[in-house]
Amino acid sequence: MSESTTRIVFVGTGAIGLPMAQRLVGAGYDVTGVDPFEAARDRAALAGVAAVPSVREAPDADLVVVMVATPGQLDELVESAVATGLVAGKTWVIMSTVGPESARTAAQALESAGATVLDAPVTGGVARAGTGELVIFASGDPDSLDQVEPVLAVLGRVRRVGAAVGDGQSIKVVNQHLCSVHLAAAGEALALAERLGLDPQSVFALIKDGAAGSFMLSDRGPRMLSSEAVTVTSSVDIFVKDSGLVSAAARATGAVVPILEAARARFEAASEAGLGREDDSAVIRTFR
DSSP, X not given: OOTTTOEEEEEOOSTTHHHHHHHHHHTTOEEEEEOSOHHHHHHHHHTTOOEESSGGGSOOOSEEEEOOSXXXXXXXXXXXXXXXXXXXXXXXXXXXXXXXXXXXXHHHHHHHTTOEEEEOOEESHHHHHHHTOEEEEEESOHHHHHHHHHHHHHHEEEEEEESSTTHHHHHHHHHHHHHHHHHHHHHHHHHHHHHTTOOHHHXXXXXXXXXXXXHHHHHHHHHHHOSSOOOOSSBHHHHHHHHHHHHHHHHHHTXXXXXXXXXXXXHHHHIIIIITTSBGGGGGGGGO
């Protein structure tokens, strides 16, 4: 799809969605954002992305990119789009993390109404969304992927992982299993350092690049140990949602994931303690 001819409706201009939409605008695509929250639309406008409250108010487009937060939001979006006839002949790319079953259910409804659907969840967070360095787990019809790959390439590295909708979400489930476990483990370990009477900053510097290191430790560790307020790039509640998706996918297949369930319990405890909208590094507080 060429920049000069492709019209894109980008649903979900939140923390990760907005920088993605900005990159598409910068690449020359005609982009209209959709977000029900006025504050999100205002931020989008300041960033150069025109946005409307609902898909019903969006202009006609060739491509619909979906970056909503939850499976429930995806269900509502699809129901609204199908009901208003905004589906036939369009290509939908589900880039949210919603789990394989949710993606398949949405695809069935959209395809029945005449759309082409691709499954392409992303990983990399806010920083990499802004630099176009996301990793995109793309799945679906290969010919359709060929058509949209130039658009996706603006956002990051496209990794084709399967020919069926749900394959990308399944890879993302495995990814989020590890992210959830590594994040909770980083908080637990740094809290242990404090309990041992060590300087956690010194411990962090000593271990982050060794065999015990991980991206989550290196990235979230400084925020966990900061005495200042940190910018929220991914909230605790995002990991409540994502670890829940992993748990549900595991149950559906009979997989046993006790380590994931332990991590999930920490995120739920953090959310119940009123930390749900804070940065996910706040999970360390459940160990203190």
